[in-house]
Amino acid sequence: MSLHFSTEEFAIRxxxxxxxxxxxxxxxxxxxxxxxxxxxTGYDTFGFAMFQCMVLGADGRVDLLTRAPDLRQxxxxxxxxDDQIHIWPEFEGATPQKDLAVLxxxxxxxxxxxxxxxxxxxxxxxxxxxxxxxxxxxIEASDVLRQCRRVKSPAEIAMHRKAAALSxxxxxxxxxxxxxxxxxxxxLSAMQGAVFEGGGDxxxxxxxxxxxxGALLCRYYSGRRHLDPQxxxxxxWSGTYARYHAAMMRTLIVxxxxxxxxxxxAVTLEALEACEAAIRPGAPMGEVFDAHARxxxxxxxxxxxxxxxxxxxxxxxxxxxxDFPMFYEGNPLLMEPNQVFFLHMIxxxxxxxxxxxTGHSVLVTETGVERLSRSSLDLHVL
Numbered sequence: 001m002s003l004h005f006s007t008e009e010f011a012i013r014x015x016x017x018x019x020x021x022x023x024x025x026x027x028x029x030x031x032x033x034x035x036x037x038x039x040x041t042g043y044d045t046f047g048f049a050m051f052q053c054m055v056l057g058a059d060g061r062v063d064l065l066t067r068a069p070d071l072r073q074x075x076x077x078x079x080x081x082d083d084q085i086h087i088w089p090e091f092e093g094a095t096p097q098k099d100l101a102v103l104x105x106x107x108x109x110x111x112x113x114x115x116x117x118x119x120x121x122x123x124x125x126x127x128x129x130x131x132x133x134x135x136x137x138x139i140e141a142s143d144v145l146r147q148c149r150r151v152k153s154p155a156e157i158a159m160h161r162k163a164a165a166l167s168x169x170x171x172x173x174x175x176x177x178x179x180x181x182x183x184x185x186x187x188l189s190a191m192q193g194a195v196f197e198g199g200g201d202x203x204x205x206x207x208x209x210x211x212x213x214g215a216l217l218c219r220y221y222s223g224r225r226h227l228d229p230q231x232x233x234x235x236x237w238s239g240t241y242a243r244y245h246a247a248m249m250r251t252l253i254v255x256x257x258x259x260x261x262x263x264x265x266a267v268t269l270e271a272l273e274a275c276e277a278a279i280r281p282g283a284p285m286g287e288v289f290d291a292h293a294r295x296x297x298x299x300x301x302x303x304x305x306x307x308x309x310x311x312x313x314x315x316x317x318x319x320x321x322x323d324f325p326m327f328y329e330g331n332p333l334l335m336e337p338n339q340v341f342f343l344h345m346i347x348x349x350x351x352x353x354x355x356x357x358t359g360h361s362v363l364v365t366e367t368g369v370e371r372l373s374r375s376s377l378d379l380h381v382l
Contacts, residue, residue, distance in 0.1 A: 002077050003078075006155070010041065010079050012153070013040055013148070014060050014062070016148050017040060018058060021056070025113060026115045026141060026144070027057065028057045028104070028107070029055075029117070030053050030055060030114060030115070031053065032048070032054075032116065032118075032122040032123035033048075033117045033122050033123075033142075034317040035149065035315060035323075036146075037054050038315055041054070041062060041080055042077055042078040043077055043080065044073070047066060047069065048121070048317065050067055051127055052070065053066075053131075055103065055109075062080065064078075064080055064085050066087065067087065067088065067090065071087055086099075095130075097130040097131045097133070100135065114135070114138055114139065115139045115141025116139070116140070116141060117141065118140060119143075119146075146324070149315075150312065150314075150339055151338050156244065156315075157340070157363065159315070161246075161372060162199075162239075163244045163361075164239060164246035164373055165239065165374075167237065167246050167248045167360075167361070171250065174187055175252075176190065178233060178252050178382050179227070180255065181229075183225075184211060184224045184233075185224045187209065188209055200241050201241065201242070203237070203321055204317055207220070207235070207237040208220050208234070210233070211232065211234075211254075212231060215234040215251060215355040216348040217348075218234070218346060228255075229254070231253075231255060232251060232261075233254065234251045234355050235249065235251075236248070236344070236357070237249075243316065245315075246360075246361040247360075248360045248373060248375070249346070249357045251265075251356045251358075253382065254382050257379060264349070264356035265379040267296065269358060272343060272358055274291040274292065274294070274295050279362065280335065281337050281364060282334055284331060284333065284334055285326075286327075286329060286332065288335075288343075289308065292327070301347055303349070303351070304348055304349040304350075307328060308328045309343060309344060309346075310327045310344050311326040312324060312325060312326075312339065312342075313342050313361055327343075336364065337364050339363075339364045341361065342360070344357065344358075345359060361373065
């Protein structure tokens with residue numbers, strides 16, 4: 001087997017999940033989120049794009065219903081035994097949702113209080129409607145295991161630290177390859193290569209790269225260009241180790257940095273430090289956003305900032321590496337020690353055409369916050 005965690009670690013997670021089920025008054029839960037599958041058993045696959053479901057009962061037993069291509073995947077990557085892995089037959093007119101109902105009946109769960117995860121890319125609306133038709137009266141329970149995953153164990157924090165080191169390595173590679181006339185494809189290749197060379201994984205979404213006007217975008221888009229002698233390059237990326245992420249963000253300047261760009265950079269640092277000061281156990285996440293907004297707005301940059309300034313990090317799958325919730329206005333969720341967050345201070349000023357972004361991942365401690373990145377926050381002019 002290829003396990004990233006000990007059997008003792010998985011046993012603790014199972015106990016934690018069962019306690020969460022009991023607190024929610026559930027006899028079982030249907031897990032469709034790949035993050036839940038991975039956290040609970042180590043099962044690691046992109047097979048969630050097809051129909052698959054993990055069943056966790058209040059007694060702690062776990063069963064997986066999946067397709068034949070993932071049989072050996074489950075054996076190789078998880079703690080599941082063969083009697084816990086069930087393959088639904090594929091043919092024209094196959095009804096895996098009915099196979100799931102049969103599995104629940106065999107488990108003695110028919111008619112019981114059963115929750116299900118619906119807030120996940122692992123369950124499309126089309127499949128969800130079929131599941132509801134086959135198994136009526138399911139109870140929304142998307143936050144049951146997600147809440148369990150928010151606070152990281154020491155073993156998980158070690159994974160985040162490795163991911164952060166890979167993010168720093170990728171940034172070093174970007175600095176080495178960014179210059180006038182550099183090809184964006186070469187920069188991306190160097191960054192992603194550094195992660196792979198360090199034993200890391202693909203991230204939960206594409207690395208974001210944009211130069212010139214594209215530096216004002218915070219999404220990946222297709223198309224590559226060579227950098228001009230005077231240019232700006234925005235990068236958002238994450239080193240990933242055993243699916244755990246530690247995202248970073250920077251805007252690099254090619255040529256000379258003007259006074260406006262230097263001022264924007266100074267303001268992003270001020271905002272980042274204000275956000276870090278606002279992160280403390282027992283404080284609501286909304287206070288972090290408020291700190292970010294106060295700084296940017298005080299400098300007259302309200303028009304260039306966004307309506308969120310970061311979000312949770314964890315072991316997550318495509319299509320995005322965001323592990324909700326986010327830092328946005330009014331978010332009441334209280335922060336806890338051993339949570340990991342990505343803080344991004346993003347300024348994208350369409351009036352001037354300038355972008356400036358600074359960000360890295362942090363660990364919540366008993367008294368505040370620890371930066372996971374070793375990289376300098378200086379403005380890089382290349």
